[in-house]
Amino acid sequence: MLIPILIFLALGLAFGLALGWTARRFKVESDPVVDQIDALLPQTQCAQCGFPGCRPYAEAIAADQADINQCPPGGEAGIRALAELLGREPKPLNPENGEEQPKRVAVIDESVCIGCTLCIQACPVDAIVGAAKLMHTVIADECTGCDLCLPPCPVDCIAMVEPEPDFTEWRRPSPAGTAT
Numbered sequence: 001m002l003i004p005i006l007i008f009l010a011l012g013l014a015f016g017l018a019l020g021w022t023a024r025r026f027k028v029e030s031d032p033v034v035d036q037i038d039a040l041l042p043q044t045q046c047a048q049c050g051f052p053g054c055r056p057y058a059e060a061i062a063a064d065q066a067d068i069n070q071c072p073p074g075g076e077a078g079i080r081a082l083a084e085l086l087g088r089e090p091k092p093l094n095p096e097n098g099e100e101q102p103k104r105v106a107v108i109d110e111s112v113c114i115g116c117t118l119c120i121q122a123c124p125v126d127a128i129v130g131a132a133k134l135m136h137t138v139i140a141d142e143c144t145g146c147d148l149c150l151p152p153c154p155v156d157c158i159a160m161v162e163p164e165p166d167f168t169e170w171r172r173p174s175p176a177g178t179a180t
């Protein structure tokens with residue numbers, strides 16, 4: 001009984017050492033500039049910039065393969081932040097990629113939904129939940145408002161609406177001329 005335990009202990013130790021050495025030897029370090037650019041992007045994964053997500057767009061900006069003005073959800077503030085980070089001049093948003101809009105979330109009319117799951121498959125952030133042939137709903141806190149769920153819906157039961165205001169962080173406006 002002691003010999004099998006020692007054999008498994010030796011094998012576990014050997015595999016553990018081999019995995020540890022492999023992890024250190026083949027460690028992949030990411031580009032810190034790409035990480036900084038990606039942190040400034042809105043993470044909507046909407047593909048309006050022409051890339052499948054924010055990380056590929058950040059990699060393209062860092063490699064000078066894409067311009068800083070292709071992200072409509074980031075808007076002018078995002079372009080200014082990217083320009084400041086990269087030491088470039090801010091540019092207006094490229095109209096070919098869309099226009100800046102207020103934050104919106106998807107809402108599904110559950111009485112019309114047929115449960116086809118096409119919207120679930122299209123959602124890049126898994127904000128839509130449901131099952132085949134059953135109604136679906138949107139987790140509003142997870143929805144980025146990318147509009148990618150609208151085109152595949154065969155019954156047009158999805159609408160993009162501005163979210164309800166969050167009154168937990170609301171503050172009464174100060175009277176004009178006073179500091180807060």
